[in-house]
Amino acid sequence: MSDAVDEIIQDVAGGGEVRNHLGLIAAMTREFTATRDADVMAKTGLERIMKYVGAEAASLFLIDDNGKELVCSACAGPVDITGLRIPSDAGIVGRVYNDRSGQMVRDVSKDADFGAMVDEQTGFTTKSILCAPLSLGDDCLGCIEIINKKSGDGLFGSDDLTLLETLAGAATLAIHNFRLTQQLVTQERERHELELAAQIQRQLLPPAGGPEFPIHGINMAARSVSGDFYDILPLSDGRIWFNVGDVSGKGMNAALLMAKTSSLFRCLAKATENPGRLFDAINSELCETGTHGMFVTMAGGLFDPSTGKILMANAGHEPPLLLDGYGEQFTFFEAEAPPLGIMAGIAGPEGYPSQEIDLAGGSFYIFTDGLTEATTFGGGMLGIDGARALIREHAGESPDLQLNSITGAVRLPGQSLRDDLTMVVIQDSGSSDKKPSGAPVPESDDAVSGQILRIRVPAKADRLKVVRAGTEQAAAFCGADELWTVDLVMAVDEACQNVIRHAYNGWDEPGDIVVDFIREGSSLIVHLMDFAEPVDQSKIKSRDLDEVRPGGLGVHLIKSVTDEAIFVEPPTGVGNLFKLTKRL
Amino acid sequence: MALEITEKDGATVVALSGDVDLQTSPAVRQGLLECLETHDKVVVDMSQVNYLDSSGVASLVEAFQVSRKKGSFFALVHVSAAAMRVLSLARLDKVFSIHESTEDALAANE
Numbered sequence: 001m002s003d004a005v006d007e008i009i010q011d012v013a014g015g016g017e018v019r020n021h022l023g024l025i026a027a028m029t030r031e032f033t034a035t036r037d038a039d040v041m042a043k044t045g046l047e048r049i050m051k052y053v054g055a056e057a058a059s060l061f062l063i064d065d066n067g068k069e070l071v072c073s074a075c076a077g078p079v080d081i082t083g084l085r086i087p088s089d090a091g092i093v094g095r096v097y098n099d100r101s102g103q104m105v106r107d108v109s110k111d112a113d114f115g116a117m118v119d120e121q122t123g124f125t126t127k128s129i130l131c132a133p134l135s136l137g138d139d140c141l142g143c144i145e146i147i148n149k150k151s152g153d154g155l156f157g158s159d160d161l162t163l164l165e166t167l168a169g170a171a172t173l174a175i176h177n178f179r180l181t182q183q184l185v186t187q188e189r190e191r192h193e194l195e196l197a198a199q200i201q202r203q204l205l206p207p208a209g210g211p212e213f214p215i216h217g218i219n220m221a222a223r224s225v226s227g228d229f230y231d232i233l234p235l236s237d238g239r240i241w242f243n244v245g246d247v248s249g250k251g252m253n254a255a256l257l258m259a260k261t262s263s264l265f266r267c268l269a270k271a272t273e274n275p276g277r278l279f280d281a282i283n284s285e286l287c288e289t290g291t292h293g294m295f296v297t298m299a300g301g302l303f304d305p306s307t308g309k310i311l312m313a314n315a316g317h318e319p320p321l322l323l324d325g326y327g328e329q330f331t332f333f334e335a336e337a338p339p340l341g342i343m344a345g346i347a348g349p350e351g352y353p354s355q356e357i358d359l360a361g362g363s364f365y366i367f368t369d370g371l372t373e374a375t376t377f378g379g380g381m382l383g384i385d386g387a388r389a390l391i392r393e394h395a396g397e398s399p400d401l402q403l404n405s406i407t408g409a410v411r412l413p414g415q416s417l418r419d420d421l422t423m424v425v426i427q428d429s430g431s432s433d434k435k436p437s438g439a440p441v442p443e444s445d446d447a448v449s450g451q452i453l454r455i456r457v458p459a460k461a462d463r464l465k466v467v468r469a470g471t472e473q474a475a476a477f478c479g480a481d482e483l484w485t486v487d488l489v490m491a492v493d494e495a496c497q498n499v500i501r502h503a504y505n506g507w508d509e510p511g512d513i514v515v516d517f518i519r520e521g522s523s524l525i526v527h528l529m530d531f532a533e534p535v536d537q538s539k540i541k542s543r544d545l546d547e548v549r550p551g552g553l554g555v556h557l558i559k560s561v562t563d564e565a566i567f568v569e570p571p572t573g574v575g576n577l578f579k580l581t582k583r584l
Numbered sequence: 585m586a587l588e589i590t591e592k593d594g595a596t597v598v599a600l601s602g603d604v605d606l607q608t609s610p611a612v613r614q615g616l617l618e619c620l621e622t623h624d625k626v627v628v629d630m631s632q633v634n635y636l637d638s639s640g641v642a643s644l645v646e647a648f649q650v651s652r653k654k655g656s657f658f659a660l661v662h663v664s665a666a667a668m669r670v671l672s673l674a675r676l677d678k679v680f681s682i683h684e685s686t687e688d689a690l691a692a693n694e
Contacts, residue, residue, distance in 0.1 A: 461607035468605075468635065486666050493637055497606050553674050554638040560673045 029170040042074035062142035102132035132168035198224040217424040218403040227254030228420035243300025275301040275313035279352035286341035295339040308428040325361030359428035370421030374410035404569040452517040459510040474517035487561035494554035503532035531575035595625040601632030604640035613643035624656040631662035659689040
């Protein structure tokens with residue numbers, strides 16, 4: 001501890017008058033607030049107080065977590081009672097703790113509350129006690145007790161009590177401070193771990209297919225880690241495995257079970273063609289290794305684009321919906337077996353049943369209750385009717401955009417989701433002899449609508465010229481003239497700059513930007529996607545051009561030369577997706 | 585992006601060539617500001633500028649503001665159509681002193 005305190009103490013110990021109260025208090029308070037080690041602080045602090053007041057012994061009692069006992073967490077003097085526990089209403093200490101006021105018992109032989117039990121154990125003889133509470137607002141952390149004045153008649157005086165109470169105040173703040181810091185550190189570590197887990201989870205999600213791929217999914221976590229998942233696994237013959245799963249429970253446990261189940265599905269799906277058998281295998285495996293009371297609902301199976309048929313199993317999952325090819329009639333498919341992970345053999349001797357469903361040109365929707373339980377703009381729950389209405393409303397859009405629209409409708413700005421939301425849509429093109437497109441980004445000969453180009457670059461300034469060159473080519477591909485092209489290049493370049501400057505701001509190694517050029521009828525659509533934290537859209541504003549200031553005019557330029565420039569929900573639920581539309 | 589500084593008719597001509605974008609505009613900003621420290625008549629020749637983005641505009645604006653503070657002369661010449669497009673969208677075409685050539689710019693200054 002510091003010289004200042006030492007000096008004052010030496011002065012007193014050497015017989016000097018107890019004059020420098022304020023000096024001591026100030027010096028000790030400074031030390032208290034600077035210390036990192038609570039135990040050392042408590043012990044040395046007590047020793048100082050003991051020497052300064054001129055007492056034989058001192059102890060610090062703190063109330064334990066259940067509030068019933070006071071525990072000695074530090075002491076000074078000839079007897080070590082560290083760890084001693086007494087009921088919180090016992091003895092002088094208990095009295096001071098409950099009364100929340102400092103007390104001096106000049107002569108314990110005259111105080112009925114004094115319990116000699118500690119003396120009996122330690123062999124020490126208590127004559128005189130000073131005790132002050134560690135008060136923090138309405139609460140009390142414990143007490144400091146000083147025993148037996150060394151000088152004179154061995155009895156304390158009121159000056160001593162005043163000093164002790166003041167020092168106790170400083171000690172209280174120090175202890176409180178220390179505990180708060182510990183709490184913060186723990187919280188920060190937990191938050192960090194959740195973030196890491198969330199990153200890993202995101203990597204478990206399948207890559208998005210192009211606009212013509214028949215199955216698309218979206219996953220939005222209510223907190224950083226999700227208990228929901230979906231997967232899409234194309235086979236080499238064009239058929240595609242798909243699933244949507246929902247783990248009961250929240251937080252890290254649910255996320256871990258989700259990762260396990262998702263991996264099991266992926267691995268076992270490569271070894272079987274029957275969804276029911278697949279579910280049996282997953283269920284056995286989950287039950288064998290145990291789920292600690294959690295379970296997983298899942299709807300999943302195989303889709304064959306060449307026939308437009310699904311073979312599916314449903315383990316306790318929210319019934320998927322089939323919307324017919326005309327966008328009118330809904331059919332739903334109740335689960336015929338319980339969730340996975342509860343008990344081996346729970347689906348009966350036949351195992352999990354598989355069901356064949358002919359999409360017949362329609363669309364199939366699987367979702368978790370994060371959708372039906374989501375809050376709408378009106379404030380109520382969406383419900384299954386609301387979900388159907390939303391689906392019907394957007395049924396004409398391409399599958400990936402449908403998911404954006406539907407989830408966008410329940411993702412209210414400024415509000416977090418009630419529950420993880422996951423959704424998969426399977427769209428049958430209707431012509432069952434169409435060649436299946438197994439690859440996620442199919443080529444298209446169609447000059448009127450379709451993907452033109454995809455550029456994926458790290459979000460670095462030196463890549464901007466590459467993106468500009470690609471933009472020029474995409475514009476040329478659509479037959480645009482020079483002026484139109486110059487404007488588009490500017491818009492795309494400025495949008496990329498925003499990703500570099502803002503989305504990935506602070507990253508050691510920036511992530512990628514993905515730029516898709518898509519021809520849609522008489523417009524060219526540009527999707528700019530990044531994988532950083534979603535940007536706060538309320539903070540993006542064009543600058544008022546009446547102020548002549550450097551910087552910040554990118555958004556204005558973008559909006560000036562495009563017909564539409566908006567953020568839409570990214571298909572993987574991660575990062576940002578900025579959509580530019582420019583009519584040709 | 586290259587920056588070439590020459591003297592012409594008593595003015596300092598800073599010729600930029602190539603793309604002025606997020607990657608290269610810091611060098612432009614630096615070059616112009618340094619120039620303005622020691623010269624009081626600066627003309628930016630943009631004839632070889634293929635591309636100008638918002639960060640490039642910001643560099644020009646900053647140089648413009650410094651020149652105003654110092655009472656120096658600052659003008660842009662041979663501004664290409666693409667660069668003019670950006671400047672007019674940003675409504676800065678009437679703010680900068682823009683001319684067809686260095687001679688015109690210096691003549692306008694007198």
